[in-house]
Structure formats: structure tokens, C-alpha cells
Amino acid sequence: MTDVTPELDQKLRHALKGICQEAGLVADGAELVKYTNNAVFRLPSQHVVVRFGAGDLAGQRADHVAGIATWLQSNDAPAAKLASGVSEPVVFENYSATIWELLEAGNPAWTGAELAVPLLDWHALTPPQGLKPWDPFSSARSRLAMADGLAPDDHAWLTQQWAEVEAGYRAILPDLQVGLLHGDAYIGNLLREPTGRFVFCDFDGTSVGPLAYDLVVAAVSALRFGAIQDHESLASTYGLDVTTLPSWPVLRRIRELVLVTSVITDLRNRPEIAKVHAHRLSTLRSGANELWQRYK
Known part of the structure; x- marks a missing residue:
């Protein structure tokens, strides 16, 4: 679990709720798994991961990521897939998000x-x-x-x-x-x-x-x-x-x-x-x- 201040946690969850509403998802039960440049939330009940950042740079990166992810999927590359049925990227206020299929992560046995x-x-x-x-x-x-x-x-x-x-x-x-x-x-x-x-x-x-x-x-x-x-x-x-x-x-x-x-x-x-x-x-x-x- 990523440690953030209560104020920052409230800010991120406000953004997540808005992003989920825009994407037709529900933010209930969301788990913050990482926050460095982007916030990454796991939504187990929706079987997706939501990744977002704020500002112009985040918007540019989200556009880039959505485009390259689509190309990688078309080439059957070993890459995570965008969630189906969602127009990517998703924009809410000054936040830009991409939404992904939930897969197994963080296995300590991997080398x-x-x-x-x-x-x-x-x-x-x-x-x-x-x-x-x-x-x-x-x-x-x-x-x-x-x-x-x-x-x-x-x-x-x-x-x-x-x-x-x-x-x-x-x-x-x-x-x-x-x-x-x-x-x-x-x-x-x-x-x-x-x-x-x-x-x-x-x-x-x-x-x-x-x-x-x-x-x-x-x-x-x-x-x-x-x-x-x-x-x-x-x-x-x-x-x-x-x-x-x-x-x-x-x-x-x-x-x-x-x-x-x-x-x-x-x-x-x-x-x-x-x-x-x-x-x-x-x-x-x-x-x-x-x-x-x-x-x-």
C-alpha cells in the first residue's frame, strides 16, 4: 500500500471517482497500489486497474500510452491490454487516465x-x-x-x-x-x-x-x-x-x-x-x- 497524506488521499479518490463515472465504472472498494508519477488504483470488483496523472504532461503521456497499447495488442506483443468498452484515455477535470484489464502482479518468485x-x-x-x-x-x-x-x-x-x-x-x-x-x-x-x-x-x-x-x-x-x-x-x-x-x-x-x-x-x-x-x-x-x- 502506498503511503500518502490524508489530504492527498482525498484528492486522489476524488479524481478516481470522477474518472470512473466518466468511464461507466464504480470506484467502490478501490485500492491504491502505487503512486509515484501516476496514481494506480486496483478495482477488484470491476476487474480493472485505473492509472492516472494530472496536468498537461500527464495528458500527453496518456494519449501516448493508449496509442502504443493499441498497437501492441494488434501485434500480440507481451503487453497489458486496455479495458474493453472504454474510450481511452479518460479525462476528468485536469486528470488523464487509462484503464486496464486486471492481471496478476507482484509475485515475489518472479526474477x-x-x-x-x-x-x-x-x-x-x-x-x-x-x-x-x-x-x-x-x-x-x-x-x-x-x-x-x-x-x-x-x-x-x-x-x-x-x-x-x-x-x-x-x-x-x-x-x-x-x-x-x-x-x-x-x-x-x-x-x-x-x-x-x-x-x-x-x-x-x-x-x-x-x-x-x-x-x-x-x-x-x-x-x-x-x-x-x-x-x-x-x-x-x-x-x-x-x-x-x-x-x-x-x-x-x-x-x-x-x-x-x-x-x-x-x-x-x-x-x-x-x-x-x-x-x-x-x-x-x-x-x-x-x-x-x-x-x-
Whole structure:
């Protein structure tokens, strides 16, 4: 269960109720399972999951996610499916939502080996024409512009770090293998269909980008969260250890910056998240290779 203040919980549930009314659903019994950039509610009685965010950026992402999800389904890709009978995305006030079929999630027995199977299938697909190029840098600039509760010195440091790593990425881009990138390929974004097939959810970062980055996610989790076995089993099953590639230092730095920039738009209303974020940022600034806690 994600911890939020009573005020924020009330705000999110107001949004959920409005979204459900727009979609012809009932919000009774909704369970908040995650809230980082987006709020994710499980509605067991409706057999769906509702995922939404606020503002212009959330609206753009919802449009993108709904479009790519439709394409993935048409190609029978290992991907979560939008709920049938709902026009996506759903808009209520300044919130934009996508609604998904409810699938099994969060099995602690799943490892990097289970992650590798759908990832290999994704990377074998030819991206749809017109799919946007991977651009974590614009997203970071947007979050920095909307930062709330971030100290000015930390804001300036993050801004500089993003500028430097973007220049480093542009320099190595011609040498990278690009294709259909999930963008946040970790076990927390893995689901299992009733058939037993593993599929991905969360397509915010799905784009045309360096395939190696989908392996970097697990490699950085090994370094920062101690998930060493998951990285090793992913590398073994996929057939590549990303830490051996020349692009590893730059892609690692991008991932670490993503992990300290993703929540900065709402630190003031999320005290527990703010504590975890403060430790991540201070250790990244100091260069300490300390383990991090996960956002809850």
C-alpha cells in the first residue's frame, strides 16, 4: 500500500471517482497500489486497474500510452491490454487516465529470467512508424520546471547533471543499437496473464531508443537496491550483460538521475517519499555507492 497524506488521499479518490463515472465504472472498494508519477488504483470488483496523472504532461503521456497499447495488442506483443468498452484515455477535470484489464502482479518468485522473456519479444518487434524517439531529457526538464519541495541547490545540481549526461548520450548515440524500447523494464512492471504469459505494463517511456537501456534498469537495481540475482538471471537469459558495454557508464547515469528526478513534482505532499528521495539525492551527489530504499 502506498503511503500518502490524508489530504492527498482525498484528492486522489476524488479524481478516481470522477474518472470512473466518466468511464461507466464504480470506484467502490478501490485500492491504491502505487503512486509515484501516476496514481494506480486496483478495482477488484470491476476487474480493472485505473492509472492516472494530472496536468498537461500527464495528458500527453496518456494519449501516448493508449496509442502504443493499441498497437501492441494488434501485434500480440507481451503487453497489458486496455479495458474493453472504454474510450481511452479518460479525462476528468485536469486528470488523464487509462484503464486496464486486471492481471496478476507482484509475485515475489518472479526474477530477471521471467523479465527477459517478454523483453526479447519486445526487442524483436519493428517499432510502429511515427513512434517518438527516447527522450528522458525533456521529461526531466519538465519535472524540474514543476519541482515542488526541492531545495534550490539540489535543483541547480540536477539541472546541470541532466545537461551533462544528455551531451554524453548524444555523443554515443550513433554507436547504439536502437529499437522498440520499453523504457522502465523492471519486475515491478511485469504482469502475468491467465495463460501464464508474462507481459509488461507502464508504457510511458515506450519509444524508439537504445535497447541496452532496458537491461540497464536491472543492472542499476543490482547496484542501488541489491537486486543482484535479478540482474544476473536477466543477463543470462537475455544473453547480454549490459555492464560490459561501452555505453554502460552513460546509460547508468541516466537511470540513476531518472530515479531521483521522477518524484520531485510533489515532494511537499509526500513526506515519506521525500525522506527516501533525500537519501538518494545526497548519495548520488556525494558519489557514494550506497543502497537506496524503494519508493512506497
